[in-house]
Structures are given as C-alpha cells and as structure tokens.
C-alpha cells in the first residue's frame with residue numbers, strides 16, 4: 005500500500021523545514037530517492053542557494069583564452085560572468101554587470117580586449133576589473149566619484165589541469181581539496197598531456213532536470229545496453245554487454261566515475277606515450293592504457309567522457325566535457341566541449357572531432373537517445389503527485405557488493421560498472437549540502 | 441530574369457520541396473538516395489561575436505559534419521529498434537523558401553541557397569521546437585538526376601532550443 009500524504013506542501017515550508025523533509029525522504033543509504041526531487045520548484049530553489057551558489061562550477065578551459073586580453077563570457081549558477089586573461093597573464097572573472105547602473109557589460113561569447121566599455125553610459129573597465137574611465141567625470145560628479153570602490157564584482161576562481169572553476173562562495177573549500185582523490189582520475193581525462201578545446205562549446209536546451217544528467221554519468225552504465233542499443237547494432241562497440249565490464253569509483257563530495265576496461269587497443273595517440281608517462285604516475289598510465297571509456301561526474305554538474313569507438317572501420321577516441329546547467333526545475337542547458345591532445349596528429353584530431361560530433365554532440369547518436377529519456381523522466385516527476393503519493397526511485401543496484409581493496413586508483417571501487425553506488429554517494433553529498 | 445534562370449529556380453524549388461516531403465514523411469532511404477557520394481553535410485556552431493564581426497559561426501566546430509559514410513550510419517541507426525530519440529518519430533514540417541540559384545551549369549552543377557524553417561512536435565508534448573536557418577547547397581548532376589553534394593546549414597540560434605538533432609536539417 006502506498007502511503008499517501010496529501011498534507012505535504014513544500015511551498016508552505018520554511019527552508020529549514022524543506023531541508024528536514026529532504027532528510028527524512030531522501031535515503032541514499034537505503035537506495036531510496038524520491039521522485040519529487042526531480043521536479044519540485046522549492047527543491048530547485050534551495051538547490052540554487054545551497055549548491056549552485058556555494059560549490060565550484062566549471063566555467064571553461066584555459067585553452068579557450070590562451071592570450072593576454074582574451075576573454076570568454078559564461079554563466080556561473082545562471083549569472084553571466086566575464087572570464088578574462090589580464091595583461092599580467094593571470095585569469096580573473098567578474099559579474100558581467102556594470103557597477104554604475106547594472107547594464108550587461110559584454111555581449112560577445114569571446115574575444116580579445118584590454119578594456120570593456122559599458123554600452124549604457126560609457127564607463128570603462130580594465131580587463132582586471134578596475135573602473136578606469138567615466139565620461140565627463142570631473143564635471144558631473146565634481147571629481148567626487150570613488151572609482152576605486154566601483155571595480156567589477158569579483159568571482160572566486162581557480163584552475164585544475166586547464167579546467168577553470170568559479171564560485172560565488174567567497175570562502176570555498178580550496179578547489180584541490182574539493183576535488184580530493186578524484187584528481188587522480190581527472191588527470192587521465194584532462195591532464196594526461198596538454199589538452200586543447202576545439203571551437204566553441206555546443207549548447208542546447210533539454211526539458212530535463214539537471215540531476216538526471218549528472219546521475220547518468222556518475223553511475224549509470226546499465227542504461228547503455230538498452231538506451232544505446234543501436235550503437236552495438238551498428239558495430240561501433242563490441243556488443244551490448246560491453247558496458248558492464250570495468251570498475252565504478254566514487255570519492256567524497258559526490259564525485260564518481262565509471263571505467264570501462266580492459267581494452268585490447270590503446271585508446272589514445274600512441275606517439276604521445278612519452279608525454280603521458282611524463283604527466284601521469286605509472287599507476288595512472290597503466291590504467292589509461294587499459295581504458296575503453298571513462299564516464300564520470302564532478303559534483304554537482306560537470307560530467308566528462310572518454311569514449312573509444314569504431315568509426316568507418318577505424319578505432320578512435322574522443323574526450324568531452326559537459327555541463328548540465330539548470331534553468332528551471334524541468335529545464336536545463338547542456339553545454340559540451342570537445343578536447344583533444346594538443347600534440348596529436350592532424351589526422352587524429354580530425355577523426356576524434358568527427359567521432360565526437362557523430363556520437364556526443366547535439367546530433368550525436370548516443371547523446372540524442374539520452375536526452376529523450378531525460379525529458380520523459382522529468383515530465384513524470386513534475387507536479388504534486390510524486391510527493392503526495394510518495395513515489396520513490398529504486399537505487400539499490402549493487403548494494404550487496406563489497407568494494408575491491410587492490411584497485412590501482414583511490415576511492416571506493418567496485419569491480420563492475422553495473423551498480424548505483426556512485427549515485428547513492430552523489431545524492432548523499434547533495435543531501436549534506438541541502439541541509440547545510 | 442531569363443527563362444533559363446526561372447526554370448532553374450523552379451527545378452530546385454521542386455527538388456527541395458520533394459526532399460522536405462521525404463524526410464517529413466520519414467522516408468529516410470528515399471531521402472538518402474538524394475545524396476551524392478561526395479556529400480559534405482555541415483552545420484557549424486553559431487556564435488555571438490563582438491559587434492559586426494563576421495562570419496558569426498565557428499569554422500572549427502559543428503553540430504553536423506557528415507560525409508556519405510557517417511550519414512549512412514545515421515540513417516541505418518534510425519532503422520534499428522533502438523533509436524529512441526525518434527521512436528516514435530517527431531512530427532516535422534519543413535518550410536523551404538527564399539530559394540536563390542547562385543550558380544547553374546545545365547546538367548552539371550548548381551549552387552542554391554534557401555531558407556529553412558522546421559516545426560517539430562514530439563509525442564504529447566504541447567511545446568514545439570522551431571529551427572530556422574539558411575541552407576547553402578551544392579548539387580551535382582549524376583545520371584539524369586540532381587544529387588546533393590554539399591549542404592552548409594547556418595542555424596539562427598547559438599543555443600539550440602531543441603532536445604537533440606535526431607532530425608536532419
């Protein structure tokens with residue numbers, strides 16, 4: 005019998021009461037995740053405050069702004085920011101809002117500029133944030149305007165192996181600590197050699213709850229057999245069950261990944277092996293030599309993917325990043341970046357990009373089946389029904405399993421990709437943040 | 441306009457209408473048959489540039505970048521039982537207009553630009569997606585028929601407001 009609690013009204017609860025209700029009902033340790041957290045507006049609002057305004061979020065990759073004066077505009081928790089490389093070579097980020105009367109300062113996706121001039125009244129800022137010019141300043145402000153106090157609003161920034169993270173939190177846990185043991189795995193994905201982003205990121209809107217994307221990448225290899233069944237049919241991967249073989253890892257702070265292995269073939273350009281060996285520990289290199297794919301999520305909404313498939317009869321891998329950016333409880337913007345080993349041959353780079361576009365871009369033949377599923381889950385989770393009927397998802401897969409002790413990398417590791425341990429870990433950190 | 445030009449324009453309008461009919465009616469094999477073996481089918485990522493700087497699309501990144509082989513894979517995939525993204529298929533309607541024949545060599549090759557508006561509706565969803573853009577097409581005449589040898593689709597959004605491109609442009 006389903007317990008019906010028609011008296012639950014999250015919209016009438018205080019933030020603390022919502023957090024308490026989440027504590028009672030979100031029970032990752034038992035494999036119980038309630039459906040309402042994928043559709044409720046109040047949960048979404050609280051996530052914005054408690055998670056997106058507090059944690060590190062990806063803004064981009066250093067190779068997107070290699071030169072002094074380069075800038076990109078990106079969203080940080082839904083707010084436009086300018087990331088710029090100053091004349092001193094260092095990266096800074098600012099809220100994209102003029103401190104005079106709030107006009108959006110920069111409307112281009114990227115470019116190169118030493119200074120930004122506001123389109124409203126012409127205040128000019130250096131790309132390091134200081135206000136340096138106000139038209140007719142002496143006359144109209146009588147020389148009284150305290151320009152030093154009117155710098156652009158600063159965003160806390162840090163980088164790891166080329167990844168640029170920002171946060172609105174002025175006292176965040178240091179990025180390296182936040183990533184913790186997950187760095188070991190991230191190194192293989194983005195730090196194996198100098199990586200570069202090719203072209204602009206691709207962006208598209210999906211009527212889906214953002215967590216479904218993060219969750220899918222953190223622990224769901226199980227869906228591959230069915231959702232991506234067409235890929236095996238085309239002979240791009242060995243068989244439908246290939247996705248089970250390998251390991252699933254999770255570490256503190258909700259991060260986790262799936263490592264498909266073994267792989268009889270080396271998934272990366274072989275001529276770069278000396279570079280890989282130089283940048284990675286011998287254990288990391290050993291793992292890298294065996295991977296068929298790596299799929300993971302850095303909490304809360306950055307996912308990555310290394311995928312090795314056969315295109316036109318030839319094996320090729322591609323490395324991509326994606327952000328699942330919430331724009332409403334039932335809507336997200338997906339942003340994907342294609343990365344490639346900078347010193348790979350032109351032929352490798354071309355084929356790798358081709359395989360990304362074919363498989364994981366907005367037209368990608370893997371990607372498109374996922375977004376279809378995400379949309380339908382979101383629709384079913386909306387409204388008051390899931391909460392009053394207490395509908396729960398089942399996240400118990402692999403709970404009977406013991407982690408392995410002798411894996412080459414850190415974290416809690418299971419010897420099979422088919423487990424929901426990574427999702428349980430993701431939601432328990434999510435819950436910690438929502439309660440904090 | 442000379443009579444030759446009027447006829448050429450009419451010829452390619454009909455070609456594009458026929459193409460639209462085939463894909464709107466989910467006849468992917470029929471559609472694929474319109475493609476030339478040297479096909480280059482590209483849709484670059486559109487970007488927001490500073491001021492009037494052009495072109496305002498990327499030369500390095502694409503939402504589609506297919507040749508005849510990868511296009512064949514896409515079409516074959518849609519025919520497996522697992523292509524969930526288009527199962528059941530979207531209801532689409534492709535509106536082709538503003539057809540301009542830029543180059544025309546009878547029974548040899550042609551360059552044709554046109555505007556495209558795709559209406560897409562899925563399942564019971566009350567929302568619909570609109571995809572608008574310009575097609576820059578090249579045609580090659582093979583054994584009595586015009587085949588599409590190049591399509592460059594410039595989409596009018598920097599963030600695509602559609603869940604995926606499981607449909608063709």
Ligand code: FES
Nearest residue numbers: 102104105122125
């Ligand atoms: S709002 Fe920017 S100069 Fe006034």
Ligand SMILES: [Fe+2]
Nearest residue numbers: 227231370374
């Ligand atoms: Fe998937």
